[in-house]
Amino acid sequence: MQNNTFSGLFIGQNFVHLPSVDSTNNYLKEELSKSTPLPEGTVIMADNQFAGRGQVNNTWVSESGKNLTFSILLNPSFLAPHQQFKLNKTVSVAINDSLRSIIGERVKIKWPNDIFIENYKLGGVLIENIIQGSNWKHAIVGIGLNINQIDFPDCLKNVTSLNKISGKEYDVNIILRTVCHAIERAYLFLRTSASEKVDIRYQELLYRLSENHFFRINGEEQLGKIIGVDESGLLIVDFLGIHRTFGFKEIEYVI
Numbered sequence: 001m002q003n004n005t006f007s008g009l010f011i012g013q014n015f016v017h018l019p020s021v022d023s024t025n026n027y028l029k030e031e032l033s034k035s036t037p038l039p040e041g042t043v044i045m046a047d048n049q050f051a052g053r054g055q056v057n058n059t060w061v062s063e064s065g066k067n068l069t070f071s072i073l074l075n076p077s078f079l080a081p082h083q084q085f086k087l088n089k090t091v092s093v094a095i096n097d098s099l100r101s102i103i104g105e106r107v108k109i110k111w112p113n114d115i116f117i118e119n120y121k122l123g124g125v126l127i128e129n130i131i132q133g134s135n136w137k138h139a140i141v142g143i144g145l146n147i148n149q150i151d152f153p154d155c156l157k158n159v160t161s162l163n164k165i166s167g168k169e170y171d172v173n174i175i176l177r178t179v180c181h182a183i184e185r186a187y188l189f190l191r192t193s194a195s196e197k198v199d200i201r202y203q204e205l206l207y208r209l210s211e212n213h214f215f216r217i218n219g220e221e222q223l224g225k226i227i228g229v230d231e232s233g234l235l236i237v238d239f240l241g242i243h244r245t246f247g248f249k250e251i252e253y254v255i
Helices: 024-033 081-103 162-166 172-192 196-204
Strands: 015-021 043-049 068-074 107-110 114-117 120-132 135-145 212-217 220-229 235-239 242-246
Touching (some): 024 068, 024 135, 043 172, 081 120, 081 135, 081 196, 135 172, 172 196
Antiparallel strands (some): 068 135, 107 114, 120 135, 212 220, 220 235
16 A cells, blocks of 8 residues: 555655555554654554554454554644543544544444444454653554454454444545544644543443443452442442542442
């Protein structure tokens, strides 16, 4: 794919297409550690990512050539390090909205940044940040989206793809361009404007918002209702009138 596939201002203007790599996030981190001059908006895409990761070292399984596995380099120095979840919200909302234009309004954001359709995972985001002192220097935004894969390992019970949902084969390059354009637009909005609209949109799109469901906490199932996410990215759940907040891996959805 040539760089002119991307029609935006900066995301994708420097584009690296790899046949195979352990992780596109790792590739970007290694290049940055070697002081390779990479412009903001650099996109690294791999046909085969054989050691992809999700949140908290979960693995990301993807069939070679069937899906989108890529990373974007951003330099969000206009945000303070304690505002990291604002970028998470921005990227998650942009991906979600771009997929809704393709597959419909059933797409939701499962906190903190998985892309779900009904009770099935369609994709996910892993943002790794490089902080220097009090400055947020780089954000490596890793994105995995299931596009054309039909068969998944038996251990993955609640995974789907655009193809499985619609029965259609998709051009991954077109979806890559659509998603990157949406992220660029949302990122520029975040850089120049207040983020309240992103906060509102993120909450509107939350999977299981204001619904009674069971959650597993310390091995025990409890009935609760998601009521939002706080500024630091903690999930707020109402348990019979008692509000509690949770970080990554402190609460599990019972599907």
